[in-house]
Amino acid sequence: MLICFFLLLSSNSLSKFTRIIGGNDADLEKYPYMVSIRTVNGEGHYCGGTIISNRHIISAAHCFDKYHHSELKVFTGSILSTSDKPNYRILDVNIHPKYTGIISRLSTLYNDIAVATVDRCIEFNQFQNKINFPSKNIENEANGKIIGWGMTHYPGKISEILQEASVSILNNTECAKFVPLAIHDGQICAFQSVGVGTCVGDSGGPLVSSNGEFVGIGSFMNLCALGEPDIFIRVYYFIEFIKDVMSATYFPSCSIS
Numbered sequence: 001m002l003i004c005f006f007l008l009l010s011s012n013s014l015s016k017f018t019r020i021i022g023g024n025d026a027d028l029e030k031y032p033y034m035v036s037i038r039t040v041n042g043e044g045h046y047c048g049g050t051i052i053s054n055r056h057i058i059s060a061a062h063c064f065d066k067y068h069h070s071e072l073k074v075f076t077g078s079i080l081s082t083s084d085k086p087n088y089r090i091l092d093v094n095i096h097p098k099y100t101g102i103i104s105r106l107s108t109l110y111n112d113i114a115v116a117t118v119d120r121c122i123e124f125n126q127f128q129n130k131i132n133f134p135s136k137n138i139e140n141e142a143n144g145k146i147i148g149w150g151m152t153h154y155p156g157k158i159s160e161i162l163q164e165a166s167v168s169i170l171n172n173t174e175c176a177k178f179v180p181l182a183i184h185d186g187q188i189c190a191f192q193s194v195g196v197g198t199c200v201g202d203s204g205g206p207l208v209s210s211n212g213e214f215v216g217i218g219s220f221m222n223l224c225a226l227g228e229p230d231i232f233i234r235v236y237y238f239i240e241f242i243k244d245v246m247s248a249t250y251f252p253s254c255s256i257s
Contacts, residue, residue: 021152021199021224023165028079031147033131033214034162036075036083037063037204045081045158048148048205049074050214051130052115054122055254056246057090059204060219060233061099061114069093074118077128079162081149086128088118094245096238103181103220110184112219113233115245121254131206131214134236138215140171144190145208146218146230150201154224158201167192167207170229178228186237188216189229199224207232 028034033051037059038044047063057074064072069090077086096111103109122128138144144167149159167190175189176182183189190207191197198221207216216232235242 021150021154021165021197023146023152023163026079026147026162026164028077028127028162031162031164031206031208032077032125032127032129034147034205036078036081036149037072038075039067040071040073045149045201046072047201047203048150048218049116050206050217051076051122051128052133052214052242053130053246054124055117055249055251057116057118058214058217058235058242059114059116060109060217061095061112062101062109062219063204064093064095064114065101069116074116076122077125081158081160081162086122088120088122091117091119092249093117094249096241109219109231110186111233111238113217113238113241115242115249117249131208132212133239133242134209134213134215137234137236138169138188138209138213140169142169143167143210144169144215145210146190146198146202146205147208148198148202148205148218150203150205151199151224154199165192165197167197167230175229175231179231183231186234187219188232188234190216190232191229197221197224197228198230 035049037047049057049059074088095114099111170189172183205218221230
């Protein structure tokens with residue numbers, strides 16, 4: 001699921017790190033771009049991420065708040081959050097320059113996006129491959145999937161098996177009626193029903209459209225699947241930032257395609 005840490009805002013418990021509740025076991029061949037970001041000291045799954053090239057992973061910027069990138073590893077090619085191979089060290093992380101990590105009523109983790117460069121080429125196959133970028137902005141009321149190893153109930157443990165759940169995209173204005181914070185154009189709200197949603201451990205993981213495009217990055221939720229929308233970073237809004245980072249960190253020995 002998508003939640004890992006909690007911040008308090010008034011009487012509400014607001015989590016930067018989220019999980020998936022009310023989902024089903026996922027098939028890795030459907031989501032070969034899914035990665036698990038873990039600490040090198042063996043504490044286990046920490047955040048989700050998405051393969052966008054054979055040298056680049058995208059995740060939430062707040063996933064790099066607590067740990068320096070040298071303290072984290074990327075694990076690919078497995079449906080299990082406990083698998084030990086393949087894994088990659090992170091050489092560098094490009095966090096959006098306007099990200100502050102601040103949660104307030106006027107700022108809900110705006111620009112919560114980071115592109116990480118791994119230490120060697122990811123060899124693409126049926127179990128590890130890149131996702132497709134969005135061809136256009138996702139429409140309100142469109143259907144999508146959330147994916148992750150976050151908690152399947154709260155309090156609880158990180159899921160060992162990758163989970164998926166269906167959601168619908170909400171209009172940001174409508175979403176703001178349920179979330180006690182401002183919603184920015186660079187964010188997406190997704191919701192299905194009470195009992196389905198993100199929680200600890202799902203941060204940084206993808207929101208995927210019905211045609212398999214990468215439309216969102218798990219950012220935060222207010223309550224774990226208790227009837228409020230989950231908030232994602234809108235990939236289409238940040239597509240130029242992403243592509244600029246990829247171009248600037250190109251490696252001749254490893255194509256970014």
